[in-house]
Amino acid sequence: MNLILGGGLAGLLLASKLEDSILVEAQNKIGGILAYEEIEGYNIPLYPPLLKSECNLFQGLEYR
Numbered sequence: 001m002n003l004i005l006g007g008g009l010a011g012l013l014l015a016s017k018l019e020d021s022i023l024v025e026a027q028n029k030i031g032g033i034l035a036y037e038e039i040e041g042y043n044i045p046l047y048p049p050l051l052k053s054e055c056n057l058f059q060g061l062e063y064r
Helices: 009-017
Strands: 002-005 021-024 036-039 042-045
Touching: 002 009, 009 021
Parallel strands: 002 021
Antiparallel strands: 036 042
16 A cells, blocks of 8 residues: 655646555645635635745735
């Protein structure tokens, strides 16, 4: 039996190729670490990404 950690794209592809395998995923929502939960009108990331530096890519975008 094969144990595959992580249900991302690579994990799902590997699990589809192996017959006797178990896929273990910590994040049960679609989107993995980028999944959001709406709480009182705010979209809160379930697992905020950890970065060494500030990212200005999305500065100026409005969230609804």
